[in-house]
Amino acid sequence: MKPFIDTLNVLLPILYIITFIIYSYDFGRGNNKYANSKRLFLFITLLVHLSYLLLRTMKFEHPPITNVFEIFTVIAFAIAFSYFILELLTDIRGTGPFIIIFSVLFQTISSIFITDEFFVKEVLKNNLLGFHVFTALIGYSAITISAVYGFLYLMLYKEIKTNRFGLIYERMPNLEVLEQLSFYSAVIGFAMLTIAIIIGLIWLPQAFPKFSFIDPKIIGTALVWILYGVGILSKVLGKWQGKKLVAILIGGFLIAILSTMVTNFISQSFHSFY
Amino acid sequence: MNILTVAINHHTAPVEIREALHLNEDEVRALTLKAKEKIFKEGFILSTCNRTEIYCIPKNLNTLHKDIQDFLLNEKPGLNVSGEHFQYFSSTDAVKHLFSIITGINSQLIGDNQIFKQVKSSFQIADDLQSSGFLLRHLFASATHAGKRAITETGISEGAVTISFAAVQLIEKIFSSLGKKTALVIGAGETGEIAAKHLRDRGIGKLTITNRTQERADQLAETLMCSTIPFLDFKKQLHQFDIIISATSSNDLILTKDDISTSIKTRKGSTIILMDIAVPRDIDPESKELDHVFYKDIDSLNIIIEHNLKKRHSEIPKVEKIIKEELEEFSSWYSSLDAAPTIRTLREHFENIRAEEVKKNKNKFTESDQDKLEIITKRIINKLLHHPTTELKKAAEQENDSAITKTKVGILKEMFGIDQHHPENNEKEK
Numbered sequence: 001m002k003p004f005i006d007t008l009n010v011l012l013p014i015l016y017i018i019t020f021i022i023y024s025y026d027f028g029r030g031n032n033k034y035a036n037s038k039r040l041f042l043f044i045t046l047l048v049h050l051s052y053l054l055l056r057t058m059k060f061e062h063p064p065i066t067n068v069f070e071i072f073t074v075i076a077f078a079i080a081f082s083y084f085i086l087e088l089l090t091d092i093r094g095t096g097p098f099i100i101i102f103s104v105l106f107q108t109i110s111s112i113f114i115t116d117e118f119f120v121k122e123v124l125k126n127n128l129l130g131f132h133v134f135t136a137l138i139g140y141s142a143i144t145i146s147a148v149y150g151f152l153y154l155m156l157y158k159e160i161k162t163n164r165f166g167l168i169y170e171r172m173p174n175l176e177v178l179e180q181l182s183f184y185s186a187v188i189g190f191a192m193l194t195i196a197i198i199i200g201l202i203w204l205p206q207a208f209p210k211f212s213f214i215d216p217k218i219i220g221t222a223l224v225w226i227l228y229g230v231g232i233l234s235k236v237l238g239k240w241q242g243k244k245l246v247a248i249l250i251g252g253f254l255i256a257i258l259s260t261m262v263t264n265f266i267s268q269s270f271h272s273f274y
Numbered sequence: 275m276n277i278l279t280v281a282i283n284h285h286t287a288p289v290e291i292r293e294a295l296h297l298n299e300d301e302v303r304a305l306t307l308k309a310k311e312k313i314f315k316e317g318f319i320l321s322t323c324n325r326t327e328i329y330c331i332p333k334n335l336n337t338l339h340k341d342i343q344d345f346l347l348n349e350k351p352g353l354n355v356s357g358e359h360f361q362y363f364s365s366t367d368a369v370k371h372l373f374s375i376i377t378g379i380n381s382q383l384i385g386d387n388q389i390f391k392q393v394k395s396s397f398q399i400a401d402d403l404q405s406s407g408f409l410l411r412h413l414f415a416s417a418t419h420a421g422k423r424a425i426t427e428t429g430i431s432e433g434a435v436t437i438s439f440a441a442v443q444l445i446e447k448i449f450s451s452l453g454k455k456t457a458l459v460i461g462a463g464e465t466g467e468i469a470a471k472h473l474r475d476r477g478i479g480k481l482t483i484t485n486r487t488q489e490r491a492d493q494l495a496e497t498l499m500c501s502t503i504p505f506l507d508f509k510k511q512l513h514q515f516d517i518i519i520s521a522t523s524s525n526d527l528i529l530t531k532d533d534i535s536t537s538i539k540t541r542k543g544s545t546i547i548l549m550d551i552a553v554p555r556d557i558d559p560e561s562k563e564l565d566h567v568f569y570k571d572i573d574s575l576n577i578i579i580e581h582n583l584k585k586r587h588s589e590i591p592k593v594e595k596i597i598k599e600e601l602e603e604f605s606s607w608y609s610s611l612d613a614a615p616t617i618r619t620l621r622e623h624f625e626n627i628r629a630e631e632v633k634k635n636k637n638k639f640t641e642s643d644q645d646k647l648e649i650i651t652k653r654i655i656n657k658l659l660h661h662p663t664t665e666l667k668k669a670a671e672q673e674n675d676s677a678i679t680k681t682k683v684g685i686l687k688e689m690f691g692i693d694q695h696h697p698e699n700n701e702k703e704k
Contacts, residue, residue, distance in 0.1 A: 160447065161562065163574045165581055169447065175545070176450035242545055242566055 001059050002116075008052040013108040015045040016076070020104050023096035027171055035093060042084055042100070049077045049107075060117055065133040067117060072110035076103040078141035086145070086181070094171040095181075098148050128203040132196055139192030140256060143228070146185035147253030150246040153178040157243055179242060183235060186249045190228040197225060220259020227252040276331055277413070279363035279371055280342045283325035284382045287359040294353050295346070297321040302396070305349055306403050313337060313345060316407035318400035320375075322392050324382050329372060331409060339364075369413060369604055373597045376417045377424035378431060385430040385586040390421045408681045412607065420600040428592040433582030438465065440575040440582075441549045442472045445517055448547055448568055456480040458508065458515040461522035462487075462494040465551055469519045474498050482515070484508040486522070509533055513540035519549040520556035528556040534567055551575070611680040613666045616687060620662070623692050624655045662686065 022038040053074065056064050064070035080103040087093055152172055159169045172178065205211045212218070231248035234240035240248070282295055297305060302319050309317055309330070317330030328342050339362040347355060363371045374380040376393045397414045400406040406414070424430050434440040449455055457478050459470045462485035474481055481500035485491035491502040503511060512518070512533060520528060529548075534557070538546060543566050550557040550571045562569035628651050636644050666683065 156447075160444070160568060163570075163577050165578055174446060174450050175448045180450070238542060241543060244543070244565075 001055060005052065005055050005059060008048060008055070009111050009114065012045075012049055012052060012073075012076075013104065013111045015048060016080070016100065016104045016107050019045050019080075020097055020100045023100055027094055027097050028167070030167075030171060038096070039084075039087065039093075042080065042096075046077070046081055046084060049073075049080070053077060062117070063130065065130070065137070066121075067115075069110045069114040070117070071133070071137065072106045073114065074137050075141055075144075076106035076110065078137055079103045079106070079144055082141055082145055082185075090177075090181070092173050092177070092181075094173070095149065095152060098152060099145060102144055102148070126203065126207065128199055129207075132199040132203060135192045135199065136196035139189045139196055142185045142189030142192060143224070143249075143253050143256060146182045146189055147250050149178050149182035149185060150250045150253075153182060153246045154243065154250075175242075179246060182246055182249055183232075186228055186252075187232055190225070190232055193221070193225055193228070197221060215263075217259055217263040220255060220263065224252045224256045224259065227255065276335065277329065277365060277368040277409075278332060278337070278339055278342060279327060279329050279361075279368040280339050280346065281325060281327040281361040281363070281371065282355075282359050283327065283361070283380075285380075286361055287355070291353065291355055291359055292324060292326070295321075295326045295350055295355070296323065297326060297349075299399070301349075302399055303403065305346075306400060306405050309345065310403065310405045313342060314405055316410040317405055318397050318410065320393060320396040322389065325375075327375075329368065329410075329413075331407070366601065366605060369416075370597060370601055372413070372417050373420045373600055376421035377593045377597060378421075379424075379590050379593050379597075383435055384583060384590070385432070385435070387425060387431040390425070393417065393421070408684050412684070413604065416600055416604045416607075420596055423596045423600070424593045427596065428589045430586055430589045430593050433578075433585060435579050435582050435586070437551055437572060437575050437579070438469045438472050440578045441469060441519065441551060441570070442476055444568075444570060444575070444578065445473075445547055445549070446476070448545065449516065452476050452478045454479050455516040456482070456514060457517040457519065458482045458484065458503075458512075460484050460508065460518065460520040460528060460556065461552065462490045463521060463523065466519070466521035467494055469521060469549070469551065470494065470498055470500070473517070473519070474500070478517075486524075512537040516545070517547045517549070518557075519551065521551045522556050523552070524556055525554060527558050529558065529561070531558045531560045531564070534558070534561040535564060538564060538566060549575075608680070611683040611687075613679060613683060616683045616692075617663050617666055619692050620686065620690060621659060623690060624659060628652065628655050 019038070019042050022034050022041055026034045026038055053064055056070075064074055080100060083096065083099040087096065152168070153175060155168045156172050156175055156178060158164075159166060160175070227248055231240070231245055231252070235245050282292065284292065287295075297319065298321075302321055306314075306317070306319055309319070309328070313330060313332055313334075315331045315333045317328065317332075320327045320329070326346070328346060330342065332342075339360075340357075343357070343360055347353065361371075371380070372393075376390055378385045378387055378389055381389050397406065397410075400410070434443040446452065452473070455478060457473050457480070459466050459473070459481070462483055466483070466485075470481060470483060481498065483491045483495050483498075483500060483502050484505050485494075485502075486505050488502070488504060491505075495502045509529070512529075513536075518529075522528060534546070534548065538544075545566045545568070548557050548561060548567065548569045550559075550569065553572060555571055557569065557571075559569065559571060561567055632647055632651055636647060639647055666679075666686070
């Protein structure tokens with residue numbers, strides 16, 4: 001099984017890159033020549049990815065959520081899967097390359113650095129951790145998608161404002177739809193992050209003696225949560241919308257990325273597991 | 275192929291001459307009937323604001339383009355029109371010209387698909403007046419096929435190429451559902467009316483019109499079944515509208531940046547679209563600096579139009595390829611109307627049916643009778659085909675390549691289902 005898992009590990013970034021190229025080609029040409037085949041290719045990639053995740057779980061006897069590179073492959077899957085569902089529901093196919101690129105990045109980094117973890121720290125063998133990570137991953141995938149749609153909103157907004165009617169103008173759905181896609185993704189992300197934070201606050205102090213509220217990841221996540229909370233509330237109350245709202249959602253995503261980088265690669269945090 | 279075309283259009287004649295030669299539907303009908311009497315064996319007349327063209331298979335083989343041109347000019351005497359204002363096409367070139375018109379690449383506004391409907395209705399008139407025959411009907415089927423392919427397989431008709439349509443297209447790039455939006459049209463002149471019609475056709479939620487002359491606003495509102503507000507009051511209600519289209523003939527600004535700014539504040543930052551399609555402009559262009567305000571004037575909309583026209587131009591080679599394919603298909607069909615190959619195909623067709631039936635039923639006969647069955651059935655087929663075959667041979671010898679022979683051959687092929695080149699048959703096969 002191990003050689004097969006290794007092969008899939010190499011194959012996955014290639015599959016995502018090919019999917020990204022097909023989506024980009026169709027976006028560039030604008031003729032929807034591969035409208036159905038690109039969706040099918042994404043579906044096949046997702047199936048391969050799901051098999052990879054299941055096989056890894058069976059082989060290493062734990063779900064791939066115990067270190068950052070395992071988490072990256074799950075995030076790559078979650079983003080591509082969410083996009084796939086979104087595409088099926090809305091039939092908006094022009095935004096694919098902008099979202100699948102994130103799956104390409106996460107999967108490539110994961111495939112390069114992922115190690116075979118047969119032994120998992122005792123602290124990580126907990127059901128609450130499973131829920132915590134699962135909800136956090138869906139939350140982060142959702143806010144990534146929200147940020148992409150927000151970014152596309154800003155690009156289209158600028159093109160229309162400045163009379164530069166280029167590819168974005170031609171291929172994107174209208175501003176209101178982009179805002180809605182960004183907002184609803186943010187709502188899902190916010191709900192999931194809220195659950196992840198609640199579980200984290202219950203489980204982390206029990207599991208880690210070094211637990212601290214001034215941990216960079218806790219501060220970062222709290223900031224992201226507050227920003228999204230403010231954004232969503234102001235939209236619901238009808239105070240902010242359009243560009244302002246989208247800017248906040250993108251800001252939340254950037255802080256989330258920054259917080260992940262600081263926690264995992266720069267600072268010492270109790271929240272690092274490898 | 276004795277098809278002749280005489281055309282006067284925007285490539286050859288100025289607008290005054292085109293206008294003068296334009297024929298309304300009644301005139302087209304009258305002229306077609308007259309032509310049927312004097313010139314047409316089959317024919318139709320196409321007359322739009324940009325072109326007047328006659329397509330025909332003349333009764334007399336000696337009829338020249340000039341004769342058809344004179345026939346047309348006789349209807350509109352006193353015009354200062356010379357031969358230079360006309361284009362002449364014959365045979366395959368005439369067919370190609372019709373294909374280029376129906377696909378929109380010959381139009382002044384490239385890709386204008388209105389011409390498709392115009393050609394169709396012109397032909398319908400000819401058909402009603404029994405001025406179309408076997409050949410023209412097939413030509414029209416091929417032309418329609420080419421036109422439909424151009425629309426569906428290329429981007430020749432995509433994108434807005436008029437100011438008011440470009441404005442609506444841009445609005446749809448900002449708002450998702452016009453059914454939930456409100457629009458105010460300032461100015462009930464021709465431009466305002468077109469814009470208002472476009473909005474109504476796109477299903478705008480609420481349409482309101484305001485005009486300096488209230489009477490004119492009321493008239494337009496009645497036509498479009500929408501509401502009006504008095505011109506002096508509309509600024510107070512500005513915040514109620516998501517879309518404002520201004521098309522007045524005022525020399526001064528009607529809406530200032532402050533008016534818009536106040537409206538945006540009342541709307542709590544909700545997006546507003548300002549389409550200033552008036553010259554000189556009605557809305558302060560500085561308004562575009564405000565957040566959540568999309569201000570567009572004629573120049574901005576012209577950018578979209580130019581962009582779309584450029585794209586349409588880039589689609590011309592694809593359309594030309596379709597025309598080439600359809601022309602080859604039509605020519606191939608026309609060539610198939612020669613007598614000799616038709617006789618051969620007809621005989622093969624009957625022989626296939628005979629052989630198949632004999633094969634199916636020969637077991638019902640004794641071995642000695644099976645040979646007789648072959649002989650008898652062949653004899654029946656020969657007798658059945660004797661008369662049509664000799665008639666066709668005679669026609670071909672006497673008047674080879676004439677429209678009459680082609681028509682006879684064509685009808686025969688259609689009746690026995692051996693017409694492999696007819697577009698409708700091909701579609702069925704696909």
